[in-house]
Amino acid sequence: MSRTDTTRRGSRQGRAGIRDVAAAAGVSITTVSDALNGKGRLPDATRRHVREVAERLGYRPSAAARTLRTGKSGLIGLTVTTYGDEPFTFTEFAYFAEMARAATSAALARGYALVILPATSRHDVWSNVALDGTVVVDPSDHDPVVTELVRQGLPVVSDGRPAGTLPVTAWVDNDHEAAVLDLLDHLAAAGARRIGLLTGTTTDTYTRLSTTAYLRWCERVGQDPVYESYPAHDPCAGAVAADRLLARPDRPDAVYGLFDPNGTDLLAAARRYGLRVPEDLLLVCCSESTVYATTEPPITTLSLKPRRIGTAVVQLLIDAIEGIDTGRPVEQVIPTELIVRTSSQRRPPRTTVSAPRSPARD
Amino acid sequence: MSRTDTTRRGSRQGRAGIRDVAAAAGVSITTVSDALNGKGRLPDATRRHVREVAERLGYRPSAAARTLRTGKSGLIGLTVTTYGDEPFTFTEFAYFAEMARAATSAALARGYALVILPATSRHDVWSNVALDGTVVVDPSDHDPVVTELVRQGLPVVSDGRPAGTLPVTAWVDNDHEAAVLDLLDHLAAAGARRIGLLTGTTTDTYTRLSTTAYLRWCERVGQDPVYESYPAHDPCAGAVAADRLLARPDRPDAVYGLFDPNGTDLLAAARRYGLRVPEDLLLVCCSESTVYATTEPPITTLSLKPRRIGTAVVQLLIDAIEGIDTGRPVEQVIPTELIVRTSSQRRPPRTTVSAPRSPARD
DNA sequence: CCTCCCAGGAGTCACGTTTCTGCATGATCA
DNA sequence: TGATCATGCAGAAACGTGACTCCTGGGAGG
The missing domain is CATH 3.40.50.2300 (Response regulator)
Structure with missing residues (x-):
C-alpha cells in the first residue's frame, strides 16, 4: 500500500525507470524485469501486459545499471x-x-x-x-x-x-610470407628479371615478415635484393622512395610496393623516367583501394581481405x-588475394582474372 | 571494527574495489573517493597515501558504477x-x-x-x-x-x-551551394563552354543542394543542363553513368562529379572516347582522396574539409x-577548398595552386 | 573555563537494474 | 483428506560509486 510511494523521484524527474513501469502495471519490479527479459515463469498475459505498459511509458532500461549488475557492457x-x-x-x-x-x-x-x-x-x-x-x-x-x-x-x-x-x-x-612469395613468382612468370621492393622502416610484423620473405625469395632464385625503405606513415617519403628506386643504376624491371599509396607513386615515377607499364616495368602493390582498377594502366594489387x-x-x-x-x-x-590487372602482365591479358569496374576495353 | 569484514567478496574475487583500497589504506570509502577525485577537504598526506595504496592495488574505478551514479558515461x-x-x-x-x-x-x-x-x-x-x-x-x-x-x-x-x-x-x-557555384565559375574561367554534372539519385541534402546550385548556375549563364544521375552507393553504376555522360550527343567539355570515385571513372571514360584531359575535357570531382594528386593528369578536387x-x-x-x-x-x-590541379586548367599551370601531398594539412 | 568553530573523516543512502529466495495459492496424488 | 508440488509473483540483497549528513577532537576567542 503505502510502500509504493517510494517511487518519489523517478516518476517525474527524468526517464521512466523500472519502478514506474511496475507501479503503472500494478506488479512488482521483479515481474517487470522478468517479463521484459523473458526470464522467470510468467503467463503470457502478464508478460504482454507489462511489455505494453513499458512501451506506453517509453521505458528504456538503464545501460549503466545493467552493466553494473551483470558485469557485461556489450x-x-x-x-x-x-x-x-x-x-x-x-x-x-x-x-x-x-x-x-x-x-x-x-x-x-x-x-x-x-x-x-x-x-x-x-x-x-x-x-x-x-x-x-x-x-x-x-x-x-x-x-x-x-x-x-x-x-x-x-x-x-x-x-x-x-x-x-x-x-x-x-x-x-594473413600468411604474409606465402603471399609475397606467390606474388614474386607471379612477377617472375610474367617475365621479371630483377624485382625491386618498396618497404618500410618500421618494425611492425607486416613489414618485417614481408621483407624477410622478399629476401628469402631473392636468395632462392639468386637475385640481388633491390629495395628502398621509408617511414610508412609519411606519404611524401613514399613518393621520394619510389623515385629513388627507379633512379638506381641497377633499376628493377618489376616492383612490389608494400603500402597502399605505392601504386600511384610508382606509376608517377615511371612516367617521369619514361618507363612504360607493363612493357618496361611490372607493378604490384598491396592495397584495398578500388582506384587501381581504373588507373592507366590498371595496377595489380594484393588484397589482405580486411573485411x-x-x-x-x-x-x-x-x-x-x-x-x-x-x-x-x-x-x-x-588467405590473401592477388587481383591481377594489366600492370603485372607483359602481354595483354587473354583471360581477365581481375574484376574490372569498367566495361571491357578492346 | 567487526564491520570491516563486510569486505568479504571484492577482495579476492575480481579486481580491487574502492572498499579494498579503503581497507588497505585504513580509511573510509568516502576518504578514498575524495582523495582520488580531488573533492573533499583532506590533507595532502592522506591524499598521497590513498593514491599510493590505490596504485599499489592496481585499483581502477568501475566505469559502470560511476556512470550509474553520475549520469555521465563519457x-x-x-x-x-x-x-x-x-x-x-x-x-x-x-x-x-x-x-x-x-x-x-x-x-x-x-x-x-x-x-x-x-x-x-x-x-x-x-x-x-x-x-x-x-x-x-x-x-x-x-x-x-x-x-x-x-x-x-x-x-x-x-x-x-x-x-x-x-x-x-x-x-x-559546408556551404555546398557556394562551393558548387564557385567551382563552376572556375571551370568557365578555364574555358569550359558546356559543363556537365555527375550526380546522385538519392535525396540527401548534399546531393540536393549541389544539384540545385548546378541548375541555378546553368540558368544564370544560359546553359542547358547536362547531367547523369545514378545511385551513389553503387560504384559500378558510377562508372556507367560517367560513360553515358561522355557518350551523349551534347557532350560536355567539362564535368563535375559529386562523388569520390567519379574522378577515376571519368578519366577512364575519357580515355575510351579518346578525349584528352584537360585539352578536350576539364574535370573536377568532390573527393578527399590523395590519389588525385598523382593520377595522369592530376585531377582538381573539391575538399569538404572533413577534419x-x-x-x-x-x-x-x-x-x-x-x-x-x-x-x-x-x-x-x-568553408570548402578547391584544390586546383592540371585537370581543370586549359594551359599548363604557371603557379601551382594545389597543395601537394604533404602530411601537414588544414 | 566555557563555547564555538572548523578541519578531518566516518556512515549511510541512492543510482536502476538483476537475481536469489521465499511465500502464497490452487492442483495432483497417495 | 492431507501432503506434495508446480505456478505466479513479491521482497530484498547486491553491483561499486558519489555525495550528503553527521560525528569528533582540538585550538582559538571571549
Whole structure:
C-alpha cells in the first residue's frame, strides 16, 4: 500500500525507470524485469501486459545499471597503433576503414558496439569505459595497453600476429610470407628479371615478415635484393622512395610496393623516367583501394581481405567473452588475394582474372 | 571494527574495489573517493597515501558504477546513414574516414570516446549503451533515431544541415551551394563552354543542394543542363553513368562529379572516347582522396574539409553535454577548398595552386 | 573555563537494474 | 483428506560509486 510511494523521484524527474513501469502495471519490479527479459515463469498475459505498459511509458532500461549488475557492457574496444597523435595510422587507411567496417557489422550483429580508443596508455579514457574485450590492430612488441588489459582479465584479440610474448587471447592474420612469395613468382612468370621492393622502416610484423620473405625469395632464385625503405606513415617519403628506386643504376624491371599509396607513386615515377607499364616495368602493390582498377594502366594489387579479418577478429573476441575460455591462444590465418590487372602482365591479358569496374576495353 | 569484514567478496574475487583500497589504506570509502577525485577537504598526506595504496592495488574505478551514479558515461555515439546493411556508406569512404578520425581525436582530447552505432533503429543495441550525446552524419529527413534520442533528452549534433523539422541540438555543414557555384565559375574561367554534372539519385541534402546550385548556375549563364544521375552507393553504376555522360550527343567539355570515385571513372571514360584531359575535357570531382594528386593528369578536387567538420561537430556536442544549453540550434558553416590541379586548367599551370601531398594539412 | 568553530573523516543512502529466495495459492496424488 | 508440488509473483540483497549528513577532537576567542 503505502510502500509504493517510494517511487518519489523517478516518476517525474527524468526517464521512466523500472519502478514506474511496475507501479503503472500494478506488479512488482521483479515481474517487470522478468517479463521484459523473458526470464522467470510468467503467463503470457502478464508478460504482454507489462511489455505494453513499458512501451506506453517509453521505458528504456538503464545501460549503466545493467552493466553494473551483470558485469557485461556489450562494448568492445577497437584500438590501432598510431605513429602520431592521431587515433589511427594514415598509411593503411583503406585497409583500416574496411576492416573497421566489417568489425562493426559483425559486432552489431551479435549485439555489441565498438568503441574507438587510442593506443596510448592514457588511463583516464580507457578506465572511463566499461569494456567486455578489446580488438587491437597491429600491436607493438610489448604493448603496455594489451598487457594492462590482460592483467584486468579482459580478452584481447589482435589483428596481426603478436610479436614477442604478448599475451593475447587470440589473433588473426594473413600468411604474409606465402603471399609475397606467390606474388614474386607471379612477377617472375610474367617475365621479371630483377624485382625491386618498396618497404618500410618500421618494425611492425607486416613489414618485417614481408621483407624477410622478399629476401628469402631473392636468395632462392639468386637475385640481388633491390629495395628502398621509408617511414610508412609519411606519404611524401613514399613518393621520394619510389623515385629513388627507379633512379638506381641497377633499376628493377618489376616492383612490389608494400603500402597502399605505392601504386600511384610508382606509376608517377615511371612516367617521369619514361618507363612504360607493363612493357618496361611490372607493378604490384598491396592495397584495398578500388582506384587501381581504373588507373592507366590498371595496377595489380594484393588484397589482405580486411573485411574477412575484421569479421574473424570480432567473432573470436565475442566467443571468448561469452563462451568458454580454452586458455590457449587461438590463431586464425586468412588467405590473401592477388587481383591481377594489366600492370603485372607483359602481354595483354587473354583471360581477365581481375574484376574490372569498367566495361571491357578492346 | 567487526564491520570491516563486510569486505568479504571484492577482495579476492575480481579486481580491487574502492572498499579494498579503503581497507588497505585504513580509511573510509568516502576518504578514498575524495582523495582520488580531488573533492573533499583532506590533507595532502592522506591524499598521497590513498593514491599510493590505490596504485599499489592496481585499483581502477568501475566505469559502470560511476556512470550509474553520475549520469555521465563519457561516451558519444557516432552514426551514419547507410544504404545497405553495412554500418557506413561506401561512396564517402575517404570523407567519412577522415571525419571520424578527427572526431575521435577531438573527443579523446576532451576525455570522451566514440561508439560506432548503426543508423537503424534497432533499439537493442542503442539502448544497451549509455550515451551522453550523439553525432549523426547526414541524417535523413525525419530520422527516427534522432527523434528518439532527442525525446530522451540527449543532445544530438549532425554533420549536414538537418532537413525538415529534425530537432537537432546543433549542426555543422559546408556551404555546398557556394562551393558548387564557385567551382563552376572556375571551370568557365578555364574555358569550359558546356559543363556537365555527375550526380546522385538519392535525396540527401548534399546531393540536393549541389544539384540545385548546378541548375541555378546553368540558368544564370544560359546553359542547358547536362547531367547523369545514378545511385551513389553503387560504384559500378558510377562508372556507367560517367560513360553515358561522355557518350551523349551534347557532350560536355567539362564535368563535375559529386562523388569520390567519379574522378577515376571519368578519366577512364575519357580515355575510351579518346578525349584528352584537360585539352578536350576539364574535370573536377568532390573527393578527399590523395590519389588525385598523382593520377595522369592530376585531377582538381573539391575538399569538404572533413577534419574540420569532425572536430567542430564534436566540440559542439561536448559543449552541449557539459555546458549550458542555449535552447536554440547552433549552426556552423565550414568553408570548402578547391584544390586546383592540371585537370581543370586549359594551359599548363604557371603557379601551382594545389597543395601537394604533404602530411601537414588544414 | 566555557563555547564555538572548523578541519578531518566516518556512515549511510541512492543510482536502476538483476537475481536469489521465499511465500502464497490452487492442483495432483497417495 | 492431507501432503506434495508446480505456478505466479513479491521482497530484498547486491553491483561499486558519489555525495550528503553527521560525528569528533582540538585550538582559538571571549
